[in-house]
Amino acid sequence: MKIKIKIKTLIFAVFILTLTFIWAIPTATLMIAGYLETKDSEKASLFYEKYASYPTTPSIESKYLHANSLIRSFNKFTIFLTGWGGGENTSPEDIEKAKQILMETLAEKPVKNREKDYYIKSYKMLLDILIASGDAETLQEWIAFGQKGTDERLVYTADVYDGFLHHVNGEGEAAKSIIEKYDETELKDTIFYVLKAEIALFDGKYEESEKIYDNIYKNNWRELGKSFGSGGYYRNDWFDRFMEDFKGDNVITGTVTCEGKPMPFVEIYVQEAKEGFSFYASGENYVAITDVNGEFKTLGLKDGLYSVGIGVDGSVLANKAFQGSTMQYVELNGGDGEFHLSFRNTLKIYSPEPGEKLSGEEFTVSWEEIEDAAYYKVEPVVFYEPFGERGISTRIYAKDKNGEYKFTENQAVFNINMIRNNPYITVSDSDNGYLGAQAVLGIFIPGVEYPIVVNAYDENNNLITGSLPLRSYYEHIPSITAEGSLNEGENFIYRKNYPAAIEYYENILKENPDDIDALRYLTRIYGIGWKEGEQNFERAFTLGQRYTEISGNRELLTNTLGGMNISEIKENRENVYLTLKEAMKEPDFDNYYFLSRYYIAVENYEGAREALQMAENVTDNLIFLNMYFGDYKEAVESIKSERFYRSRLSSNKVKDAIEALDESPPRGDELKVFNDFLLKLINGIPYGETRNIYNKTVKQISNSNLKTIIDEIYLDRNWDLEY
């Protein structure tokens, strides 16, 4: 169809269209972007980008709006040794893009006042990004750029950030001179007052600082969320908490490094060790911030055991693995403390690549060599729900085709059938608490994607680095998906129709009692129990022993029964003994834990202690057993061991109390009460009874050292949080 139209009408239409494209569309795009931003939509930045791309839109303003939409907030990713999380999910790519946009903007020459306003905003945002991303060198360059400017607001902004840099570096006088320079001018804005408050705070002038923050909060609280590249300046509630719970005279000093290089502008947080781990969605309030050398010194803290955490922008962690710290907690007891935390760059996995499909039985994992690594472990990630939402996951070490799991070379070859044949995970799916299919079928179920992680360890079993950064994108992680399909019986297991699977495989055994798959799957189903109360240990032992005879593989039984609790071991002690007797012919390090539990079940505590001494790591039970036998010196040595995962029990408070027991051992009834308490711990105290047992025990004890130990155990195990 055609329409007739006069040319003058057409010209009018073109004029209207031009107006639409020059004015209406950019305006509409900006409005859409603004609307999406209020809805917290990620797509807002796409519309801001579009808005900035129109040749008719104001360049500086539109670029600033685009960069601003990419960053959104500077809330930190919080890392305590007991857990981590939170923060804004700004990707490193977006951070880089925002930086580039802002640097381009700052190359322009603003003329109109509105342009100048956005120019200053762009400048400030660039400096904030540089602080958030810990780039002290570039920050200094851009501060110098601003200080050389002709616009007084630009020079003022540069000076205030210079003041912040001085403050962070502990150059208080230089920072104060900048405050004095602008204190009587009209240029002052929120960042000025934040800097003034922070200088007062770290000078110990808490009241003055609180007063300034109160004023900022009343007048311009929104700006607090984006000051100096942090969302952590909402200190109005923090003062009360800090004054009441933390303020004292001791300081914690330390460093935060990556590959031995300093990490500047890392925020340092403290929590009472007993609190466990928690973080505020809007970000923590720091008690110290690292300087350009990665060093920090906290505000004065009172005596106590502290969990020390850090806050960094999540984008910084995209290529970093958390190496850990010299200690889990920092103890302040009439003196200062130290805390050092380090990151390493992640190691690169060369093979497999992300999303790799496996058609055969074997696959090779190869990785970058790490200079100081004593050995490596390859750890596939197992999601409890193999398909779908990918919720809870666990990492398990994989044995290669030679049965090794610690690799000194930088590659290893794995056979998926070997890994499937020795399932050593016990996962329950969320549905009805039924046993997860992978606990029976093993991992590398056909069609399921398994991310592969490689970790490097030193000779003391300390993690040096790994392939998985603290924060990463799933599509970047190497993974293996095995091809193939499940048979009828395996499908019953996969769908968690365990009664049907049991019937199916029991029928197979009637025809062929040596069917290896039936023996393996039924040993797992009976041994772990497909749901609570559905274990059949007798049948599991029978089938598992037959499986061992046929295959020569002892691991299936020990892997299956290693999770039995003390009372289950007691009830099946004969079969457990036989299983362990076989396993100990070629003991795996896991077997020692199982063996110790067997000895505990048969009340051979000396045997349990010996077994735990042979295990790979020092456990709480070994410390308790050493104390139970009155070997307090050995208990302290266990705590000091590199093989002990540091906890509240590794505090000097506990060590001193145990050493005092060595010098002056408790006697009589108190010793008996204490040893009874230890035995209860060794045997496992049922959930819900912990607080009662603690209360009963402490009532009968007057010895301060015993009390200290019991109290610390109580706090370490979070019994105070149980309900």
Add this chain to the structure above:
Amino acid sequence: MDKKDKLGIEIKSIMEEETLDLTLSQKAFDNIIQHRKKSLREKIQEFINKEIEIPVAPAIIGFAALLAVTLIPMDIFKSQNERIIDMGGSYVIIREGFEVSKK
């Protein structure tokens, strides 16, 4: 110069006198009008009043496409939904549209 002007005026006057009672047929009049030299304004007038035929469908599609290209960002239909999962102690972000493999 003066002589020439006087002659011109005289000829014009004779012409006007002789053609005073002359009546042109409509056809002749139209013919003259049609073949006379047009002014620029008349030319523009004529041009802008000229009717042209525009195919409706391509025009609408073209306009809509231009509008879409100008207004809608390229990546708008690319899903940006993100889910965060804990993977063995690491924060892993699953971005829809970036999955490396699917079941």
